[in-house]
Amino acid sequence: MRARALLVAAILGTTLPVVASPHPCAAATPVPGGVHHAGLVVQFGDGSTREFCVEFADPHTTGLDILRRSGLPVVYQDYGGGNVAVCKIAGEGCDYPKQPCFCRCAQTSDCTFWGYYLVDPKTGSWRFPDVGAGTHEVADGELQGWHWGKQSTGGGNPPLPASMTKVCANGEKIALAAATRAPRKSGPPVAAAIAFGAALLALAVFAARATRRRGEPS
């Protein structure tokens, strides 16, 4: 008994300080509650680009959130745990879920997808981040790029060079108050819903009766 209590105490003692420590990315944003800016460059397959300067306040805003706030229609696949793959931006890309999200990836050597890049603050050039857009928490003044083109697993095909100052001077400005919401689709027709529900209910009753009948000694 005592050994088990000691073990629990040891595990809690080693993990609690880790879990309770503040998030490192939260520290990157200097004024919690203030308005921050993130730059966004989207380069399409034909070479045309769209630039955005997006305001955000939540310190947990992710790269995917910034892309969605630009107002471009985005289709993405959720792998769980915040890991997403972006399949389609503004009509270019893969028609997930009807197609696989990486529909232009026959082999790893010939793979076209929406590559996600960040500007390295030290060198000022694009780098391929080691986390996805769904889990990367954006810092104030960070510039991110999306490029539809032939990519390798380590990136290797970033958008054209860009800088945060130019993007926020010339790009489209997205105010904090701008809504992210995608347009809602209407639900199924009521008659069909009632018929389907009735069919499921009938099956459930049938299964329950069959189970009860088999439970009795024959």
Add this chain to the structure above:
Amino acid sequence: VTRFATSAWLVWFASAAALVFALQNPFATLAALAALVVVGATCARRGPEGASWTLMLKIGLAALVARVVLFGLTGHPGDTTLLTVPRIGAPAWLGGFSIGGRVTAEVVGEHAAEGLRITALLVSGGVFLSAVEVHRVLRMLPRFLFEFGLVVGIGIAFVPMMLRSAADIRDAQRVRGHRIRGVRGLRPLILPVLATALERSLLLAESMEARGYGRTTGEASRREARARAAIFVALLAIAGGGALLLAGETLAGAALFVPGATALGGALLRMSRAVHRTRHRPERMRAHDVALIASSVAAAAWALGARALDAAHWNAHPAIAWPSLDARVVAVPFALLAPVVIGAFASARVRRASIDADAREAPAPAPARASVGAAS
């Protein structure tokens, strides 16, 4: 209750799995799961052999709940916030993941739908295993795998025997006043169970040897050794060719892969020809088995064709919306009820036939009574 042939059940199971795989609309999955539960409740065998589908259902639902809770707390994409829970972060050197924060309806919906599909797949396998006898499934293996089938069959037969002997030993120890306390108290139970199992396997080996199992003449064993060597080389060629194909070397890969696959097929065919087996009480295909196979194949073919429809797919992101209730997609899984429906028709026909036979054998007594009445 009508019994279906094992091969008919196998086709039904394959069609259920294909249907769940092809139709990703959550309403279709729900319909498939309901149909599978009804089939399980009516067609499973009695006793512990027929209980595996309820076990699969429980495992699937537990995994669904765990999946939704875990992913709901760790992923935050999506527009519709269900609730916000306190957020705990881990430092970057631990991956920088965070638990808590915004729980969105999109994440919950997406992973509940996926969990439901996994549950339906598990339950379809469970219903199949509950409805058939496992040794009959093993009998359907191709002939060159018959040693493997024999080993699996013996293993499966051993499990209930071991459970029974474990229960016997526990009872015997309890009569002697033994009480199970902690890990050390298990020793007087485990050792006799192991000893009985070893004894039983030795007995089995002796009886198999006495019946001449595995005895081959010189020429046959040489032929088998050659076939095994051919299979090994063919597998090497297939593996190498496959790796080259994946790396994009199409020509060299095909040059290695195609002869390898051909050689493998030939060697397996030769080995199959070398094994001669007779069947004890082979299963006959009757009309209702053919009907089950036909309806299963039709349902699977329809479902694979319906993948071209938008209604067959559903993505909860970025803003959750009701899945489509298109009947071409949502009504198809009810075809999985075929064993129940066809079984009911077949047993009704059998009952009617036996009533007719009774009527023919024993003429109704009514005319006799009528004649007595006329005489009086």
